[in-house]
Amino acid sequence: MMTRKVLIRSLGLLAAAVLAACGGGEDAGNQNPKVAYSRLVSFGDSLSDVGSYKVSGVAAAGGGKFTVNGGDDRIWVERLSQTLGLGAPCAAQTGLNAIQAVVGFPPVPATNHSGCYAYAQGGARVTNPVGPGNALLFNPADSTSYGNAIGALTRPLASQVAGHLAANGGSFGGDELVAVMAGGNDSIVNTAIFGATVAAGGDPATAAAAATTAVTAAATELVALIKDQILAKGAQRVIVVNLPDLSQTPAYAGQDAAVVAVVAGLVQAFNNTVASGVGSDARVLIIDAYTIDRDQNANPARYALADVTRPACGETSSLLCSLVTIAANNAGGDFKYADGVHPTPFTHQLLAQLVAVGMAQRGWL
Amino acid sequence: MKTTYSLIALAALLAASTAQAQSSGDWLVKAGANQIAPKVSSDELSPPALPDTRIDVEAKTALIFTAAYMWTDNVSFEFFGGLPYKHDIVGDGAIEGIKLGKVKQVSPTLLAQYRFGRPDDMFRPYVGAGVTYAYFYGTEGSAALTATTNPGGPPTTSEVDSKWAVSFQLGLNVKIDDHWFVDASLIKTPLKTTTHLSTGQSIATKLDPLSFGLAVGYRFR
Numbered sequence: 001m002m003t004r005k006v007l008i009r010s011l012g013l014l015a016a017a018v019l020a021a022c023g024g025g026e027d028a029g030n031q032n033p034k035v036a037y038s039r040l041v042s043f044g045d046s047l048s049d050v051g052s053y054k055v056s057g058v059a060a061a062g063g064g065k066f067t068v069n070g071g072d073d074r075i076w077v078e079r080l081s082q083t084l085g086l087g088a089p090c091a092a093q094t095g096l097n098a099i100q101a102v103v104g105f106p107p108v109p110a111t112n113h114s115g116c117y118a119y120a121q122g123g124a125r126v127t128n129p130v131g132p133g134n135a136l137l138f139n140p141a142d143s144t145s146y147g148n149a150i151g152a153l154t155r156p157l158a159s160q161v162a163g164h165l166a167a168n169g170g171s172f173g174g175d176e177l178v179a180v181m182a183g184g185n186d187s188i189v190n191t192a193i194f195g196a197t198v199a200a201g202g203d204p205a206t207a208a209a210a211a212t213t214a215v216t217a218a219a220t221e222l223v224a225l226i227k228d229q230i231l232a233k234g235a236q237r238v239i240v241v242n243l244p245d246l247s248q249t250p251a252y253a254g255q256d257a258a259v260v261a262v263v264a265g266l267v268q269a270f271n272n273t274v275a276s277g278v279g280s281d282a283r284v285l286i287i288d289a290y291t292i293d294r295d296q297n298a299n300p301a302r303y304a305l306a307d308v309t310r311p312a313c314g315e316t317s318s319l320l321c322s323l324v325t326i327a328a329n330n331a332g333g334d335f336k337y338a339d340g341v342h343p344t345p346f347t348h349q350l351l352a353q354l355v356a357v358g359m360a361q362r363g364w365l
Numbered sequence: 366m367k368t369t370y371s372l373i374a375l376a377a378l379l380a381a382s383t384a385q386a387q388s389s390g391d392w393l394v395k396a397g398a399n400q401i402a403p404k405v406s407s408d409e410l411s412p413p414a415l416p417d418t419r420i421d422v423e424a425k426t427a428l429i430f431t432a433a434y435m436w437t438d439n440v441s442f443e444f445f446g447g448l449p450y451k452h453d454i455v456g457d458g459a460i461e462g463i464k465l466g467k468v469k470q471v472s473p474t475l476l477a478q479y480r481f482g483r484p485d486d487m488f489r490p491y492v493g494a495g496v497t498y499a500y501f502y503g504t505e506g507s508a509a510l511t512a513t514t515n516p517g518g519p520p521t522t523s524e525v526d527s528k529w530a531v532s533f534q535l536g537l538n539v540k541i542d543d544h545w546f547v548d549a550s551l552i553k554t555p556l557k558t559t560t561h562l563s564t565g566q567s568i569a570t571k572l573d574p575l576s577f578g579l580a581v582g583y584r585f586r
Contacts, residue, residue, distance in 0.1 A: 026563075028520030029466055029505040033512070079517030083508075295416060304412035349516065350413060356512035357415060360456075360463040365512055 033084055033365045035237070037177045039117050040081045040089055043160045044181040045131070046122035046319075046342060047241075048077045052091045053122060053152060053319060056098060057105025062322035066122050066342040068312055068335075070323035073345045077118060077179060079352035083365070084177060090116035092163070097135045097151030110153050112163070117176075119164060122319060123154035123185055126218040126225070130154060131185040147317065157182050157222065161229045172235040177364075180226060181241040181289075183274070184341070186218040187266040188246065194262050208262050215266045216273050223277030231283055237364055239285045239355060240278060242271040244293035250311045251340030287358050289351060296336060296350070303350055308336040318342040387538070387546075387584060388484035391435040393443075395548050397580025399429035401450055401470075407457060408569040410514075417458035420465065420560070420568060425450040429578050438484050443493065445474040449503075456513075465510045468525050469503035474532050474552070486540070493534035497554050499572075501525035514564045522563040530556040544584050552576040 042048050046066035054064025063069050074082075081089045095110035123131035130136050133152030139145040155163075157180070165171065172178065190211040197207040230238055246252065247264035271290055278284050300308045312335035313321035321338055334346040343351065359365040387393065402424035410418040427450045433443035449469045456463035476495035482488070504523045511521045536550035556572045 025503065026522040026524055027503070027505045028511070028522050029507045031506075031508045031511060031520050033508045074517060076516075082517035083512045292415065299416070302412055302414065302416060352516035353413075353513060354415065356509075356516045357460050357463070360509040360513060361461070365509060 031085075035364055036175070037084045037086060037237075038173055038175040040077070040084060040086055040177050040179065041117040041164060041172070042077045042089065042120050042179040042181075043157050043164075044120035044179070045124040045185050046120075047184065048075070048118070048120035048179065048181050049122045050075065050077055050089050050091050050118040050120070052094050052120070053096050053150070054091070055094050055096055055108040057103060058096065058150075058319060060105070061320050062324065063318075063320040066318045066338070067348060068318065068321055068323060068326055068338045068344050071345075075345070075348040076352040076355065077120070079349060080177075080179065080355055083352070083356060089118040092116045092119045092160075093121070093153065093155060095153055097153065099135055099138055099149040099151060102138070102146060102149035103151075107151060110155075112167075114167065117164070119155075119160035120181070121153055121155050121160070123152040124160070124182065125154070125156050125185045125189070126182050126222045127156050127158045128186070128189075128218075129156050129159065131156070132188060150317075150319070154185075158225055158229075161225055165229065165233060171233045172230065174234050174236045176235065176237075178230055178235045178238040179241070180222070180230070180238065181243075182222055183215070183219060183243050183267075183270040184246060186215050187243065187263060187270060188341070190214045190266060191246075191259060191263040195256070195259050198258065204258055208258075208265070211262055211266060212269050215270050219270045219273035220277060222274055226278060226284070231281070236283050237285070238283055239287055239359065240274065241287040241351070241355065242274065242290050243267045244289050245297075246341060248294065248297050249341045250309060250337050253309065285358055285362050285364065287355050289354060292350070292354050296347075300336070304334060305336050305347070306334050310335065311337045311339045312344055313339045387435055387480065387489065387540075388438045389435050390586065392585040393433040393435070393441070393546070393582050394431065394585065395433075395546075395580035395582030396428065396430050397548070397578055398426055399447065399576055399578035399580075400424055400426040401452075401472075401574045401576045403452070403572040403574045405457075406571040406573070409458075410568045411566045414514075414566065415459045418460050418568075419456070419458035420460075420570060421455050421457040422468070422570070422572060423453040423455060425452050429580065431580070431582075433478070435480075439480050441478045441480060441491075443476045443478055443495075445472075445476070447471070451503075460513060463509050463513065464507060465513075466507050466523060467503075467505040468501055468523075470499060470501050472497050472499045472554070474498075474554075476532060476534050476552075478534065478536070480538065489538040489540075491534075491536045491538065493532075493536065493552075495532055495534075497530045497532045497556075498527065499530055499554070499556055499558070500527045501558070502527075510562075514562055514566060518564070524561045526558045526561070528556055528558050530554050538582075546582045546584065548578075548580045548582050550576075550578045550580075552578075 123133035131154035135151040137148040318338035407419040429447035476493035478493035480491040
């Protein structure tokens, strides 16, 4: 009987030892990414612009990024930078060629900021220097062109990359993450040309073919830029985000079916040309934003999106849209779109999430 | 360590006993290694998440200690304790292969068993059924977990609901001599739990672990 007592006491000690080992609650764990990056270098258009035009009257209006400005208005590039432990990115070039007589605030000369690597600018195309918002597209006789009086710099990606190389000894360090997202403005401009040509009595089939040729050429130029000016210059990790389906954005809602079909086709042509042109390269990670963008529209609840059709900013351009602007529109949930084509900060978070998943699977994060 | 010494001392003290093996009133203690292999089938992570965002929990082996009391020559009750298991949590589906974090777990289990054969048989297969308390604690996140749930946000932490479950056991006891034996045991525990993230998201997961243990035991009377 005594032995049994001893045994029971031993079991008691054992239980105590087990409980003692049960320390610890919830730990965030190691938050350092697997790869230590020196910097995030981003090239692109409004979807990646961290504030190139946040000057003069735009800044005064509480705008500056192509999303709903104010509060936590980080776009995907900013979230990605912080995920990599690199802090907030800054615009490599700022300025506005505003037409003061129209917009009411003075132009600000383009200024380069050393130590800033966020090159993306709203309105930027792949190689063509004149994109949406550029003052050169302003025509006093055409009221539909008045939005261009804002005077966006629209420095194309080719110049963005050239500028980075010029400022950094002609090469990439190999320890940076390079982000590329472009082609939306080439698709939008060529869709507009198609629409204008057809409206003027042109042959739709010919006009559509011309648009496809132009956008495919832009995609081919982007491939060359990635291969010859980014990879060949030493970059080791490049993410290329493909185009969301512009044909499903509010900007094209209610437009002529032929126009919607053309922009849908242009986005696909651009994405396919870039994917096949870059091919499979261990240094390049293509993020399929297109598929997820369409799935967001088809299954908004999965993404906690309350509204995937209306722009949160109403008729206002997202560049000038702030939390103040959207108050009247806020339906109490998360909108997908800030304006006709640009995502809200929440949609940017979803994009950053998609990029992070791709990078983690590649072992880049 | 004190515990181990006590057990060894006990073993030495009782080595001279000559009663039949595993009969009514005996205590059987054993120590060994046990692998817990969750057979995971995970739901999708709640919004906002990419389609098909699922998780998997990897197998882990740890030391195990059990004590069984022979109520009759055939019916026994066995209590499982042991050192904590630290399982890796990895992504599945759309996030396959991403190392997300870790969770610690101890699952004390009490089983009622039926042991076939006679007390002094060399081979005694047995079956058991009972209750398990799956206690999850000490979760650990990662840069990847934060990046894939709230990129650029505060570090994501997680919490796994602890659960009561039913366990079923198949085992075999092999006698070495009157006191020493070796034992192999397979336990299946149907278990469904939910992991909650600090982002407000959650993921329901069927773990259904299969435990396989090999142990050396000693009979006290």
